[in-house]
Amino acid sequence: MVGSVRGEDWLRQDVNSTPGVRQPEVNARMPPVLALNVGSSTVKFGVFEAARGHLAPVLRGRIESNGAGRRLVSQDAAGGVLSETPWVAGGDDATSDLLRWVEARLAGPVAAVGHRVVHGGPDFSQAVAASEPVLESLEALAPLAPLHQQQGLAGVRALRKACPDLPQVLTFDTAFHGGHEPVADRLGLPRLWEARGLRRYGFHGLSYESVAGQLAMLDPSMAEGRVVAAHLGSGASLCALRNGRSIDTTMGATPLDGLVMGTRCGSLDPGVVLYLQQAGGLDAAGLVDLLYRRSGLLGVSGLSGDMRVLLESDSPAAREAVDLFVYRAAREVAALAGSLEGLDGLVFTAGIGENSPRIRAETCARLAWLGVELDPAANRRGSGRLSPVGAPVTVRMIRTDEERVIARHTSRLLGLDR
Numbered sequence: 001m002v003g004s005v006r007g008e009d010w011l012r013q014d015v016n017s018t019p020g021v022r023q024p025e026v027n028a029r030m031p032p033v034l035a036l037n038v039g040s041s042t043v044k045f046g047v048f049e050a051a052r053g054h055l056a057p058v059l060r061g062r063i064e065s066n067g068a069g070r071r072l073v074s075q076d077a078a079g080g081v082l083s084e085t086p087w088v089a090g091g092d093d094a095t096s097d098l099l100r101w102v103e104a105r106l107a108g109p110v111a112a113v114g115h116r117v118v119h120g121g122p123d124f125s126q127a128v129a130a131s132e133p134v135l136e137s138l139e140a141l142a143p144l145a146p147l148h149q150q151q152g153l154a155g156v157r158a159l160r161k162a163c164p165d166l167p168q169v170l171t172f173d174t175a176f177h178g179g180h181e182p183v184a185d186r187l188g189l190p191r192l193w194e195a196r197g198l199r200r201y202g203f204h205g206l207s208y209e210s211v212a213g214q215l216a217m218l219d220p221s222m223a224e225g226r227v228v229a230a231h232l233g234s235g236a237s238l239c240a241l242r243n244g245r246s247i248d249t250t251m252g253a254t255p256l257d258g259l260v261m262g263t264r265c266g267s268l269d270p271g272v273v274l275y276l277q278q279a280g281g282l283d284a285a286g287l288v289d290l291l292y293r294r295s296g297l298l299g300v301s302g303l304s305g306d307m308r309v310l311l312e313s314d315s316p317a318a319r320e321a322v323d324l325f326v327y328r329a330a331r332e333v334a335a336l337a338g339s340l341e342g343l344d345g346l347v348f349t350a351g352i353g354e355n356s357p358r359i360r361a362e363t364c365a366r367l368a369w370l371g372v373e374l375d376p377a378a379n380r381r382g383s384g385r386l387s388p389v390g391a392p393v394t395v396r397m398i399r400t401d402e403e404r405v406i407a408r409h410t411s412r413l414l415g416l417d418r
Contacts (some may be wrong), residue, residue: 003096032113046403095155114410120172176205202249225344233350262305265295
């Protein structure tokens with residue numbers, strides 16, 4: 001079911017879980033599902049028990065980079081840290097290493113693994129079981145998501161090799177946006193290219209599905225209205241939601257489009273790309289490196305692509321990078337309000353959106369003309385409703401849970417939630 005979320009799926013949220021024992025326990029009646037979320041900067045995972053249409057978190061974690069290398073941080077169902085250890089993967093089989101670590105921690109096997117795949121292209125609008133023909137079709141989309149597609153699919157292949165009988169399910173970041181009107185996704189190119197699948201797809205769909213589902217439980221009247229969800233992280237985008245469904249989004253055919261991001265440039269005049277080729281002498285590989293890895297906050301600041309570092313810096317260039325991020329985010333919120341023909345709500349999510357009161361405040365200040373305002377104390381607390389009661393536009397912060405969405409689609413496809 002593309003672009004729709006049932007609110008009752010979000011009745012059991014980690015934020016409401018009662019803290020329990022430090023060692024996760026597996027209920028044999030609820031086969032655990034491992035959800036893998038391979039991003040551009042981190043690998044997140046979650047283990048969930050599925051039963052009677054609900055998902056209960058068992059174990060969560062992430063592999064992240066720091067100055068000393070990579071580390072694995074594991075958490076219990078309530079978010080309490082279980083361990084922080086250095087992470088050294090075994091060559092090309094890093095996903096299998098993580099699976100073995102998870103199963104050792106659980107003291108038992110998982111029933112299935114669900115994966116986040118960034119690009120589903122024109123052919124994949126819902127979760128699908130991993131197979132060789134499916135993987136080959138998805139690998140052909142790698143030029144449209146060079147930082148993500150191969151990286152995510154490599155993990156699927158590694159597990160197929162190491163555990164050939166383990167069911168694997170692929171879920172897609174593009175699927176949530178599949179119900180757009182054609183005018184929202186059409187590019188101004190000759191029809192030949194549209195026939196070959198070149199159009200706007202949108203991304204971060206698993207995050208937006210999570211936000212829409214939680215919003216339906218937290219504030220049903222807001223969820224039924226015209227809402228812009230802001231997924232602001234190392235990768236960043238916005239989504240226009242009407243009655244919980246995506247009608248427009250800032251990312252296009254690739255995850256390079258739209259907002260300024262950690263190391264990605266965002267929307268760029270195509271003529272600039274031509275100039276970089278003709279006058280700058282950059283070939284395709286050089287363009288990928290420049291536009292995906294050396295631009296955005298990193299390129300403008302000359303310091304870092306990490307918003308936390310920039311907010312702590314007194315460098316004028318760091319301040320200019322932050323200003324550009326906020327300016328572009330506010331401008332695109334206003335543009336999506338045009339797509340929605342009004343604005344009833346604004347939701348912040350993802351790493352920056354969830355954790356930076358300053359970015360939320362500066363973005364909302366630029367949108368005051370639309371009726372957006374914040375309660376400063378609520379914004380500092382950073383939970384729930386952030387706008388004053390009675391404000392024309394309701395502002396909220398909602399923590400995204402892509403791993404739960406992956407696990408839910410996996411469980412449903414394999415019939416594990418019955």
